[in-house]
Amino acid sequence: MIAWDWQAPGRLIVGPGSLSRLGELLTEERVLLVTSQGWRRRGIVGQVCGLLPGVEVAAFDEVEPNPDIDALDAVLPMLREARAALILAVGGGSAIDTAKGLAVALPAPGWGFDAHFRGGKKLPKHGPLPILAVPTTAGTGAEVTPFATIWDKAARQKHSLQSDLLIPRGVILDAELTLGLPRATTIASGLDALSHAFEALWNVNASNLSDGFALQALRLLFRHLPMVVEQPRALAGRAAMLEASLLAGMAIAQTRTALVHSMSYPLTAVLGVPHGLACGAFLAGVLAYNVEADDGRIARAAQALGFGDIAGLRRALDDLLARLGLADALAAAGVSRATVEPLAGQMINPARAGNNLRSADMADVRRLLSASLG
Template identity: 35%
Template sequence: MVNRFILNEVSYFGPGARKELPGVVARLGYKKALVVTDKGLMKFGVAKQVTDVLDEANIPYEIYDEVKPNPTVTNVKNGVKALKDAQADFIVALGGGSSMDTAKGIGIVSNNPEFADVVSLEGVADTKKKTVPIIALPTTAGTAAETTINYVIIDESKQKKMVCVDPNDIPAVAIVDAELMYSLPKSLTAATGMDAMTHAIEGLITKAAWELSDMFEIKAIEMIHRYLPIAVDEPTNPIGRDGMAVAQYVAGMAFSNVGLGVDHGMAHPMSALHDVPHGVACAILLPTVMRFNAPAALDKYVEIAKAVGVYKEGMSKEEAAEAACNEIEALSRRVGIPQHLSDLGIYEKDIDALADQAIADVCTPGNPREVTRDDIVQLYRQIL
């Protein structure tokens, strides 16, 4: 069996790392940027921390800030036009997964115009050219979109999240600067952090996992468990913020290459049909899905228990698995994640539509335990 592993060409880490941006632009010979971000980051001055660096270096740019929390086909199409109108030769993707996913769609379509309808990119698209060069600066510690070959866009016509997998979309450069995350609200810090935990756990137990990916995911689980409560409780504490910034990237390096599972398969329709933030959707499902998957991955659950500090000598594999699930559930409660779908406005009447999309989601086949539509219905019901 041949295993493939794709990573960024170059990445920078640490508080203040955004100041590396001018050197990166000069080294690569880029001329003008399209900054892809959202209005919230513009309003609260986070985007200014990056555009100030561009201004000081006299690097010209234009801003496209129409990105939605759950980005759409329309966002991508309008961004393609914005890139062309700006005559920009590279993209600065600034934000959470939404901005970076939108930037990937813009860059791929711009260099592969045969996919201009965007919806044809769903799944594994046969693009021929790399994206317009992207320099990605995350402002959340969760999606790791700055180092993944995946992006997610909502097809408004079908009210469906399209998961797009394409080695050509990975940003050329990732700049992971925890200072860009200091103003992230507590609830969003918790949700994105638990999204990263979901990536790490699903990436560890997915069918395609192997030794190299396991190494990253086990370390990511350990780091997220340690640093997420600090980041939530002390938002300007560099220990928590930088720890989470690195941890989510570590998780992303692996899951991008080995895939995810039914937690993400079930979370995607929650966002598409009910506009639930992605991190919240993943987090609320995680303990229940972990318990469902435990029989198929007991050895890996022992490693999870060890990573979060609840393994005790002499435990059976089943006991270690339950301790691991309980600890992840406790962490979710500790950082304030809702515990019931009804808290999110999702009820029994909504489950059939959710299950229809979840069983067809591109992430679901990677689940370590075979899952049916009826299983998915029951999993949703357990957390109503």
């Protein structure tokens, strides 16, 4: 692609222990901290209050995996009473997506997610509250993207909010916060970052800018993802994973995601499969599919990554997925041909599949399912 535009992210502060610099990112006097109950138990509320003397900090600690329309609407009246001027997300992709949703909804009395996603009500006229993001998983890249994924759990559907104004104003990547990540979360979120990097490469919207971010993310991921799974307390590896996730997020912030994500959504919406794991299910299959229509970019990427040629890249991806135990993780999450094939009709999401280097119709999706699920 020759013509492109890209909104750069906000200020990025990177390094182990960098949460201590949180105060540099805000002057607001009222802040809503969005986090999970797990992080509250680990003391994040007191820690943030200690880092922001003189700031009134309200905490919302009920972030659930995959934020839901009705659950969010239910807490809006209570959270509006905090009259926050800024939202601080500390947590994984769901915390950051929740923060983005709240940033839109809180300053707009009467506006809700049900009215927007189910009723067609437009986004509020005035912009969202500013957001700061401290990701504690390495995967979604939500700290640098303009997207928030919001789920309709009742209807088992995925929705998106999208606006450049949702790109966080400030980001802290503190690898110390990721040292305690459970193995399964490390794998699933790492697979999400890996999927973002690949999907930015085999994307009709790719540019030199997104390619640069995606290739560097892949270099880091091939080396460090298996290492952090095997050595979860290795700080350098955890730091590299956070950077890889950020870089892959920057890449998809420009390109959007593609066929892997499109096919993954029903696995999460209907079967409850963690997002990154659902993407991982189709990564090798979609690589093979896209290779058949390669215009040279995948071959160049294989070379740039040091795998020699496309066959080398495919072997490296297969080895990585095997080392992560993907097949067993998918089986444990209930992913099989029998559970997934009935979802095939929901797997072409034009806003995502339409970005793929090679277009796909239902027959292609069915072939990909056979190839991916055996």
